Amino acid sequence: MDWPSILSQLTSKVDLDRAAARAAMAEVMAGSATPAQVAALIVAWRMKGETTEEMTGMVEAIREAAVPVPVDPNGLVDVVGTGGDRVGTFNISTAAALVVAGAGAKVAKHGNRSMSSKCGSADVLEELGLVIDLPVESNLALLKETNFAFFFAPLYHPAFRHAGPVRRELGIRTIFNFLGPLANPAGALRQAIGVSDPQMAERMIGVLRELGSVHSFVFSGDGGVDEIVPTGPTFIYRLQDGEVTHAEFTPEDFGVKRIELSALAGGDAPENARILRSVLAGETGPRRDTVLVNAAPALVAAGLASGFAEGVELAGHSIDSGASQEVLERTTSRSRDLALT
Numbered sequence: 644m645d646w647p648s649i650l651s652q653l654t655s656k657v658d659l660d661r662a663a664a665r666a667a668m669a670e671v672m673a674g675s676a677t678p679a680q681v682a683a684l685i686v687a688w689r690m691k692g693e694t695t696e697e698m699t700g701m702v703e704a705i706r707e708a709a710v711p712v713p714v715d716p717n718g719l720v721d722v723v724g725t726g727g728d729r730v731g732t733f734n735i736s737t738a739a740a741l742v743v744a745g746a747g748a749k750v751a752k753h754g755n756r757s758m759s760s761k762c763g764s765a766d767v768l769e770e771l772g773l774v775i776d777l778p779v780e781s782n783l784a785l786l787k788e789t790n791f792a793f794f795f796a797p798l799y800h801p802a803f804r805h806a807g808p809v810r811r812e813l814g815i816r817t818i819f820n821f822l823g824p825l826a827n828p829a830g831a832l833r834q835a836i837g838v839s840d841p842q843m844a845e846r847m848i849g850v851l852r853e854l855g856s857v858h859s860f861v862f863s864g865d866g867g868v869d870e871i872v873p874t875g876p877t878f879i880y881r882l883q884d885g886e887v888t889h890a891e892f893t894p895e896d897f898g899v900k901r902i903e904l905s906a907l908a909g910g911d912a913p914e915n916a917r918i919l920r921s922v923l924a925g926e927t928g929p930r931r932d933t934v935l936v937n938a939a940p941a942l943v944a945a946g947l948a949s950g951f952a953e954g955v956e957l958a959g960h961s962i963d964s965g966a967s968q969e970v971l972e973r974t975t976s977r978s979r980d981l982a983l984t
Contacts, residue, residue, distance in 0.1 A: 644670045646680050653687035664700030672708035672802035681809045685817045693818050695849035698825070701818065702850055705826045708802035712779055712794070714786070716830035717857060719751040722941045723764075723824045724837035724869035727816050731760060733909030733918045733930065734767045735870045736837060739937035741923065742958050744791040744974075745967030746938070748945035751786060751829035755796040762915045768793055770912040771919065772975035774982040781981040789974045792829075799828035816840075825850050834859040835941035837869035841878060848880040848887055858883050860940040866904070871936045873902050873929070879940070897936040898952050902929040923968040935959055 649667050652659060659667070667684060670676045676684070688697070722740040737752070744750040754764030765775050775795045777785065786792035796803065803819075810819060821843050824836045834856060838844045841863040848861040859882045865875035873894035880889045894901050906929035909915045922930050938961075939954030948954035961967045 644675070646676075650680075650683050650687055653684070653691050656691045658691075658694050659697050659700070661696045661700040661703075664697040665704045666700075668701040668704035669707070671806055672704055674802070674805040676805070678809050681806055682813060685806075685809065685813065685819070688818055689815070693821075693846065695846045695853070698818070698822065698846060698850045699853040701822055702825045702854060705800065705802070705822060706830070708800070709826065709828050710779060710799045710801070712783070712799070712829045714751075714783055714829055716832045718749050719827075719829055719831035720748045720833045720835070720941050720945045721751055721753055721824075721827045721831040722835045722937070723753055723827075725820050725824055725839050725843075726760060726763070726869060727820050727839040729760070730866075730868050730904065731909060732868070732870065732872075732904075732907040733915045734762060734764055735907070735933055735937055736835075737764045737767055738919045738922055738934045739835075739941065739958075741791065741919075741971050742934060742938040742961045742967045743941045743945065744789070744970045745961035745964075746942055746947055746957050748790065748942065748947060749786060750791045750941075751794060751827060751831045752791065753794045753796065753799075753824065753827045753829075753831075755823070761910060762912045765793070765795055766912040767915045767919060770916040771971060772979070774978040777978060777981055781978075781984070785974060785977055785981060789970055789977055791970050791974045794828045796823060800826065821847060825854075832857040832859075833941075833944040834861075835937070835944055836861045837871070837937070838863045839867055839869040841867060844878065844880050845889070848882050852882050852885060852887060856882055858944045858946070860944060862940070868904075870933070871897075871940075872904060872907065873897070873899050873932055873936060874904050875901070892951070894936070896951060897939060897955050899932040899936055899955070902932065906930065907933055923962060923971060925962060931962070
């Protein structure tokens with residue numbers, strides 16, 4: 644790898660092609676890049692601005708370094724956010740993922756412990772009783788039996804450890820915050836991804852198109868929240884059959900009332916676990932409505948709903964019938980059994 648050439652291009656604000664970006668990230672994933680080179684690469688890319696072509700190459704390198712997961716990805720859905728919005732909501736996408744699984748979709752949820760908030764998806768699921776670090780065979784069995792499995796990023800993307808110390812020392816949001824949701828270990832081809840940086844949404848949907856996603860949504864909520872929040876409009880990109888469209892949607896388009904963001908406040912893992920259990924048990928109000936509108940795009944992507952309004956209705960039935968709560972109970976119980984085998 645010609646690091647001086649790569650870094651010279653980036654610091655001169657010259658875009659890399661897909662192959663060069665892939666090669667640079669492959670060096671990082673292999674542990675062949677020094678901490679200084681990793682830091683320079685991350686910062687130079689952030690200052691220049693990452694292109695869709697560069698991000699596609701980077702994701703390819705990350706996927707190649709991941710633990711192989713032998714499963715047909717076409718029927719799998721992921722519901723995930725980039726994090727980094729520093730708003731402090733409860734784990735909305737995690738709750739939505741369980742609701743989507745309760746509605747009948749196969750959800751391969753990709754996530755990690757908290758990086759910038761009090762409670763990440765791994766933290767709250769662990770608090771709820773899920774064994775989060777199951778190996779491949781056990782996780783696939785869990786997915787088949789319960790419609791839900793959690794793919795813990797450090798376990799399935801061990802090569803990320805080579806960039807971890809540098810990321811922590813830099814202390815700034817980097818491209819890695821946006822690459823993780825694009826690199827689902829199970830290769831899910833149907834996604835609903837929330838992004839904290841509105842400018843990244845268009846690039847991320849472009850990456851999904853380049854990598855062959857079947858039907859996906861990328862959105863940035865009102866005020867740059869990485870969820871759809873019924874406080875105001877959400878800008879949503881949609882990829883279907885290779886074509887990208889985009890539009891602004893209001894809470895009324897989803898059939899829910901506008902709310903105040905403070906109604907979605909979360910806390911630590913025990914508090915967020917309590918909130919998720921309450922929502923899945925049928926609690927009504929702003930938290931339920933927010934979970935429903937975040938489940939809706941994933942249900943459309945899965946082919947179970949024709950539009951967002953129908954998706955909200957289907958998500959509501961998943962909760963009210965007890966199906967989503969049953970997914971949580973069966974998944975946590977079965978994960979403990981599988982951990983003992």
